[in-house]
Amino acid sequence: MNLASQAIVTASQMQAIETLIFQAGMPVASLMEKVALKITQRLTELYPPEPYKRIGILAGSGHNGGDALVVARELHHQGRQVKIYQPFTKSKPLTRVHGCYAQSLGIPFVALADLGDCDLLVDGLFGFGLDRDVIGDGAIAIDTINSWQIPVLSIDLPSGIHSDRGNAMGTAIRATHTLCLGLWKRGLLSEAASPYIGNLERIGFDIPEKSIQEILGDRHPLWRIDPLEVISDRLPIARSAIAHKYDIGHLLLVVGSERYGGAAILAALGAKATGVGMLSIAVPHSLKPLMLAQVPDALVIGCTETPSGAIASLPDLDWQKYQAIACGCGLSLDAGQIVEQLINSEQPLLLDADGLNMLAAMGKVRINQQLPNRNSATVLTPHWGEFCRLFPDLREVERLAALQIAVSQTQSTILLKGARTAIASPSDTMPRSNFPADSQVWINPESTAALARGGSGDVLAGMIGGLLAQGMTAKDAAIVATLWHSQTARWLVRQRTEMGVDPVTLAQNLLPFLQDYPSKIVKT
Ligand SMILES: NC(=O)C1=CN([C@@H]2O[C@H](COP(=O)(O)OP(=O)(O)OC[C@H]3O[C@@H](n4cnc5c(N)ncnc54)[C@H](OP(=O)(O)O)[C@@H]3O)[C@@H](O)[C@H]2O)[C@@H](O)CC1
Ligand SMILES: Nc1ncnc2c1ncn2[C@@H]1O[C@H](COP(=O)(O)OP(=O)(O)O)[C@@H](O)[C@H]1O
Ligand SMILES: [K+]
Structure with a gap:
């Protein structure tokens, strides 16, 4: 199994993995540079200079904003007309220096309303560091952008979406395209986030497998089903040349x-x-x-x-x-x-x-x-209404946690239908009597x-x-x-x-x- 392309992680797991990378010697600034160059490359494929000439960048105070500012610099060097809007005055140090450099290059820092004539917006307001409801200028920026008919490419997460739960924290960007960085964030694959994420892709940045393994361990519970791999491995079902119908x-x-x-x-x-x-x-x-x-x-x-x-x-x-x-x-x-x-x-x-x-x-x-x-x-195949009738005491439990508990109680494979169908099965490896509550959950992305x-x-x-x-x-x-x-x-x-x-x-x-x-x- 390819850990990086299939594991779904929480913000704290992602941060712990990043910390290992930094402790091993990767400079934070180099990682931001690498990630932002990959974002720029994908943005260029998705949104070429014609017709996407004028690009508005929304940069928040954290490293999501830092990524956006590096993207701004690179797009400026490509010859695009770039403008930057920063709703917050304070910034993390690395984000601040990228802001200073962008300013030195002559990229204009503008008011929100000045982004209204852009052909594309890059959303770097908040990533997985969002930890409270968005209010004030941040919320105004998000609601204003959502009211425009301009495509929005979100970096890592649509700003305002909770990285673990996928709900909008007060308000959230409705992205056209989301480029998830590194590993799949749990919230992005939730039902709640689906109306916000637009087309969702992952941009890998060569996280060492051993760092992922060290943090996630052997019993990581949450996985993304890979559409291409699963279908090519399993279908069509081969049959022997001398097969009989009862075989x-x-x-x-x-x-x-x-x-x-x-x-x-x-x-x-x-x-x-x-x-x-x-x-x-x-x-x-x-x-x-x-x-x-x-x-x-x-x-x-x-x-x-x-x-x-x-x-x-x-x-x-x-x-x-x-x-x-x-x-x-x-x-x-x-x-x-x-x-x-x-x-x-x-x-x-x-x-x-x-x-x-x-x-x-x-x-x-x-x-x-x-x-x-x-x-x-x-195998039980309920939608959420049927699930709640079957397991009324799990009605108030979060969807995926409820699914895991139901699997452990019934020792059945449960396919919970919906926009993000989730499948969980009793563990293949553990004896039934020893079955842990944390069965693996597979999400159809x-x-x-x-x-x-x-x-x-x-x-x-x-x-x-x-x-x-x-x-x-x-x-x-x-x-x-x-x-x-x-x-x-x-x-x-x-x-x-x-x-x-x-x-x-x-x-x-x-x-x-x-x-x-x-x-x-x-x-x-
Ligand atoms: N480490 C790396 O090199 C890599 C990082 N990467 C990138 O970094 C992103 C994570 O960066 P991050 O941790 O700095 O958090 P991020 O989401 O940018 O900012 C949140 C900031 O906003 C603030 N804040 C929070 N809530 C708020 C609110 N409601 N309203 C207003 N402010 C609020 C909070 O600061 P506070 O105000 O609490 O001091 C916090 O500093 C990640 O998503 C990815 O894009 C990847 O490229 C991989 C490599
Ligand atoms: N908004 C949606 N996005 C994606 N898939 C959906 C959506 N709504 C329903 N589905 C899928 O459609 C199927 C509906 O099944 P179900 O609820 O049992 O309907 P019915 O009983 O009428 O056949 C499930 O596979 C479910 O995952
Ligand atoms: K974002």
Whole structure:
């Protein structure tokens, strides 16, 4: 694993790593110079002199401001028209000397309003040193800039965003582009920060692995999923030349009701896209003709129905036939005691949607007794509302911390859906009885609000089921499916806009996306 490109850190961890680098002999000024030159280089690629001639620099009092002032100097030497606005009178020493030098070069220091005619703004007001709400001139600068239609490139973090939590501290810059420096800051990959960060990239500055390792240790809890690496390593799934359909996994979907028939179809389409060898679908009896018409390759099992058209009970099935079971999409709350029955099976089990709501109805004591005692993997795929129904006492706990606690209580892989889907799994390395509260959490860094649409989650559940049935571990199936789902959606947005990524189109494009996919990963 590449520590620098995947670890997500807090401000204090980042500071501790920097301190090691400085103690080892790297001068602070040299590091600032190196970082700022890299920012300038990337800025030049993203925003070339034509049409971005006039550039406004916002420089704060700390080293984020220092970085911005070095960028100002370099852009001045490129021949761009640079202006600097500094809202604060005091500065850290290194920031102050860069300010003096910029002044000596004749770069004008101007009032905020004078930046209004710029083609691009560089935001170096606050980085990870922000520790209190932004008020006064800082807040006025941020709100004014947000009211202009000028692209903003933020250095390290959009100023005003809390480096660890990702919330706006009073107010925050809405950046067009954020260049995160060194290691990924925790706040940047939070749901709260997503409306502020624009396109997010990391600029590495050759932090020695041993310094990262020394501070983060072996049990670092927070990681960024790398879209390119994961997809290229895991998809498409290779199959042997002499494969038999039963070698490629048999998935049982337990889905659908009269009320929510479509969810059953969407889950089936998601599962089909994984190439699973055999697909069985248990639905209420009256949905059988519909399912056969939509998914002729599936074995459709008609189940007895409740008066409202939900599955009343499952027929006697030979569970051993299935390599995985996925239950819940469109099930409705009227379904019988199916979830209890499936928990007692020995198969890898995914619960989604009403499968989760039925699990929640079992109550905390039984959930925490039964799930950890299952003989194979359990995957829960709640969005935050479902998560809170399942774990009501974690409602007030911060999202990622709550996820880790829920994983340790249930010994299940939990995929917490949202704009920044987070996946956590029981530790691979520790014996179950010794499982620590701090499981690893993996964050999907790139998605699209085009997925905020009824039915996208059903496709995802089917995909995870299909991958589980083919022998992927619960953690890998959750990570691979999440990436594949969100990257396909991002690719479709380019062709069809955010309005055009309906779940059927999404499911139908999962496989076309894999064809030559590196070129299809939408660069941010
Ligand atoms: N070390 C290095 O060489 C490297 C550093 N790097 C860069 O440095 C950045 C971190 O620098 P930093 O620690 O100086 O903090 P930064 O975010 O610039 O400034 C905060 C300053 O503002 C102040 N302040 C805080 N809150 C405030 C508020 N609400 N309203 C008003 N003022 C407030 C607070 O000072 P105070 O007023 O508390 O004395 C503090 O000094 C980092 O994000 C990255 O860009 C990287 O390039 C890697 C190499
Ligand atoms: N704003 C958003 N940005 C990115 N992804 C999103 C957003 N909103 C929802 N999603 C994704 O879309 C899917 C929605 O799933 P879910 O909430 O279960 O919907 P449904 O039950 O209607 O299918 C999840 O994969 C989720 O991560
Ligand atoms: K900034």
